[in-house]
Amino acid sequence: MKNRKHVNHEKIVSALELPKDLLLGMPYLTMNGNRELLIENHRGILTYTGRQMVILTKTHQIEISGSELYVEYYTADLMKIRGNIDGIAFRS
Amino acid sequence: MILNFYRWFCGYLTVLLSGRKAGRFLNLCTKRGILIWEVLPQAEDQYQFCMYKKDFRKVRPLCKKTGTRLRIKKRWGLPFFLHRYRGRVLFPAAFAAAAGWILFCSNFIWKIEIIGNSNLSEETLIRYLEEKNAGFGTSKDKIDMEALELSLRQDFPQVIWASSYIEGTKLVVEIQENLKTEDASYVETGSDPSSCKDITAQKDAVIASILTRNGVPLVKAGDTVEAGQILVSGRQEILDDSGSVKEYFYQSADADITGYVTYPYEDRIPAAATENTETGRQHSVYFLELFGKRLETPKLFNDFLSFYCMEDYHQLRLGDNFYLPVFWGERNYIEQTQTEITYDETAAKKLAAEHFYQFLEDLEENGVSIIGKNVMIEKIGDFYQVSGTIEACEPIGERTPTEIRENPVQEEEEGNAGNEHE
Numbered sequence: 001m002k003n004r005k006h007v008n009h010e011k012i013v014s015a016l017e018l019p020k021d022l023l024l025g026m027p028y029l030t031m032n033g034n035r036e037l038l039i040e041n042h043r044g045i046l047t048y049t050g051r052q053m054v055i056l057t058k059t060h061q062i063e064i065s066g067s068e069l070y071v072e073y074y075t076a077d078l079m080k081i082r083g084n085i086d087g088i089a090f091r092s
Numbered sequence: 093m094i095l096n097f098y099r100w101f102c103g104y105l106t107v108l109l110s111g112r113k114a115g116r117f118l119n120l121c122t123k124r125g126i127l128i129w130e131v132l133p134q135a136e137d138q139y140q141f142c143m144y145k146k147d148f149r150k151v152r153p154l155c156k157k158t159g160t161r162l163r164i165k166k167r168w169g170l171p172f173f174l175h176r177y178r179g180r181v182l183f184p185a186a187f188a189a190a191a192g193w194i195l196f197c198s199n200f201i202w203k204i205e206i207i208g209n210s211n212l213s214e215e216t217l218i219r220y221l222e223e224k225n226a227g228f229g230t231s232k233d234k235i236d237m238e239a240l241e242l243s244l245r246q247d248f249p250q251v252i253w254a255s256s257y258i259e260g261t262k263l264v265v266e267i268q269e270n271l272k273t274e275d276a277s278y279v280e281t282g283s284d285p286s287s288c289k290d291i292t293a294q295k296d297a298v299i300a301s302i303l304t305r306n307g308v309p310l311v312k313a314g315d316t317v318e319a320g321q322i323l324v325s326g327r328q329e330i331l332d333d334s335g336s337v338k339e340y341f342y343q344s345a346d347a348d349i350t351g352y353v354t355y356p357y358e359d360r361i362p363a364a365a366t367e368n369t370e371t372g373r374q375h376s377v378y379f380l381e382l383f384g385k386r387l388e389t390p391k392l393f394n395d396f397l398s399f400y401c402m403e404d405y406h407q408l409r410l411g412d413n414f415y416l417p418v419f420w421g422e423r424n425y426i427e428q429t430q431t432e433i434t435y436d437e438t439a440a441k442k443l444a445a446e447h448f449y450q451f452l453e454d455l456e457e458n459g460v461s462i463i464g465k466n467v468m469i470e471k472i473g474d475f476y477q478v479s480g481t482i483e484a485c486e487p488i489g490e491r492t493p494t495e496i497r498e499n500p501v502q503e504e505e506e507g508n509a510g511n512e513h514e
Contacts, residue, residue: 074127074131
């Protein structure tokens, strides 16, 4: 039986200084104050109310809490959220 | 802005999505490349969002798959607008006709603006432009700007700089006039003696002062001169040892010469005159002018016995420079009464004084200093005769070409040289 070594992709990508969002499918978050949040590389919406949103990504679930939250636009890999964002939490 | 216009142009819908798997529906939309925006949660498992009209048919299978229900709340954009008013053919036809008319009018000049003219009147220049086929209503393509600028400078000697350009449907002509007369400015002679100038008297005068910078002064202060007499000559005689003229040296005369001049003054004030007084009554008619054709409201009043007209009009324009050949305004008929009035000597003197001081002001504006005046008024028949003289001091020199004479000495030298050869 072959002994396969676990390859740490993140270390390789870091060593080669390559973009992690492209190669590892990590979400890329851009915030303007606490009013706007742009999420790239998402996998869809899991929960969506005016006070809480859970966004699926390849590596995590991103939980956004706040008030008057709404999705300004929504495409296959880009999502812009507006509202009063109080917190962002990452769940595995 | 551009995105909003694109959405409006393509047409979009505000829809209400409801169902237990509404979140899944949204995720499926994005996976199929269907763009959605303004996603607002309404209640539990109910969302409102916007999508393009063309995508609405594509999402029906997704509704079936997720067991959700999609309801249109509002339709936005041009396709829906056109559909709503599809029965009203005249409206888009009129809209298209208006757009076509504006487009057609944009090829012509409908306004002329003259900038920088002082002595040349606007009417003169507009008439000139019309003669040069650059007037009101001319096609923009037919106007050669460079040729127009050149002809303006050539046909009006006082115009030293001209620029013309088109802004919208407005032709702007900018000019600069030479307010100094050509004679007043000193001209360099250079190597060509024919360009040499003398200074001669413009009118009969007594020389008040003379300050010569170039040339040979032929008069002095206190001399009486006649019109056309040379005051400073541009031709200088170079004498030899015997005192005879060896040759002539030409250099344009340059001097400040003032002289005492007498102006005769005459005026007539009629003893009786007609005076017009407005009564305060007036009637108005309104008009609309399109391509030179005028439509007026009917005159629903009798003409006054004596009146004059005042017209106030406006031109239609879109923005600052896009003028169109549409005018509107009102014409006022203002009633006046004519009364015969008779001037007594005091009133006639007052009127004569007004005329006289206006005449003096005009003289002073032209650089003439008034140093004395002697005017009398007397009644002759049915009018008052005002006559007298005004003593003034003013520049009297004007530049005229210098007479060129042959050099006498050169001929002698040539003669001597011929003798030596023999």
